[in-house]
Amino acid sequence: MHKPERTPLIDPSDARANVGGYDDYPELYVRWFEYGAFQPNFRSHGSRPQNEVWSYGRQAEPILEKYLKLRYELMPYIYSLAHGTHENGAPFMRGLFMDFGDDPKVVDVGDEYMFGPSLLVAPVVEQGVTSREVYLPAGTDWYNFWTNERMHGGQTVMVAAPIDVIPLFVKAASILPLGEAVESTNERQRLAKVKVYPGADGEFELYRDDGTTYEYEQGKSELTRFHWSDRTKNLTRTGTKAEVVSEDGLVEVVGAGH
Structure with missing residues (x-):
């Protein structure tokens, strides 16, 4: 019988059919899911019969949902990083x-x-x-x-x-583009917010293509360049005009007014 080293942080009692006698498996899955949200490929694999966010009990589900939503929120940032890797x-x-x-x-x-x-x-x-x-x-x-x-x-x-x-x-000096809530990457995702973390001048190049075809190889893509001036506390944009949910409240400067 497997015995956890410490008291599990997630109650396994309502996921018993999925985790069997491994009382700390829901905790392990939650920690792995949190880590997975910050990897290039986010895949919900596992050795249990089911791996959906509702498969590990009532305590685990809202945490898994939190990180699934955060992953989608970060997609404009992540997709742009992937473009950078493709380029260099x-x-x-x-x-x-x-x-x-x-x-x-x-x-x-x-x-x-x-x-x-x-x-x-x-x-x-x-x-x-x-x-x-x-x-x-x-x-x-x-x-x-x-x-x-x-x-x-x-x-x-x-x-x-x-x-x-x-x-x-x-x-510090980071510019973090965040997308609106979507159900999957099949949906067109607009920018919901651009968070700026002051401390020095910063740059970020936001990349976008259709997300489906290879037309980006023929140059069918969009680049929006963000620049943060720490001296003037101003964020400017050049290049393609990014599609946003609303210009009102789009830019959030962390720590401003505190």
């Missing part, structure tokens, strides 16, 4: 040393990674824990994605990680 061959899920080569402390960090130029992801990989240490690379400030708290780089911080939270930080 560099991975957008990468070790910290690729972005912070001047910081010798990142060399031995094997349980954190950058997801594109903006997001630092620190998955929870221990059963039953609700916090973990995260090293924030030097040379920039960082924002806690969930709380918007700003911290200096070059330090290790203890971060709260309850079962519904994967530690996630945004590099």
Whole structure:
């Protein structure tokens, strides 16, 4: 009989038919799902009979739904990262040393990674824990994605990680385009918000094509270039005019007015 090392963070009792005697399997699946939302390919595989978001009990379902929706919200960012990889061959899920080569402390960090130029992801990989240490690379400030708290780089911080939270930080000077809620990538997704994390001048190139055909190989694609001036606190756009839900409230500057 499998016995978890610690008390499971997700009650398995209403998912017994799916998880059998593995009481910590719903917790494992939730943590894996959170981690999967920040990978180039997000696939809901598993060794249980069912792997839908409702298959692991009432406590797990809203957390899985949260990260499924977040993945779609981040799609304009992720798709643009994929375009960058297509153009230059560099991975957008990468070790910290690729972005912070001047910081010798990142060399031995094997349980954190950058997801594109903006997001630092620190998955929870221990059963039953609700916090973990995260090293924030030097040379920039960082924002806690969930709380918007700003911290200096070059330090290790203890971060709260309850079962519904994967530690996630945004590099200062990041421009994060976020899409409207959609049911699948078959839908045309407009920009709902552009979040700016101040601290230095920033750039982001938003890429778009039809998402279905190979017509992008004939140049049928769109590029919108965002530039953030930290001195003037102004975000400008050049190139193709991005399709947005509304211009009102489109730009959100994190920390503005605080």
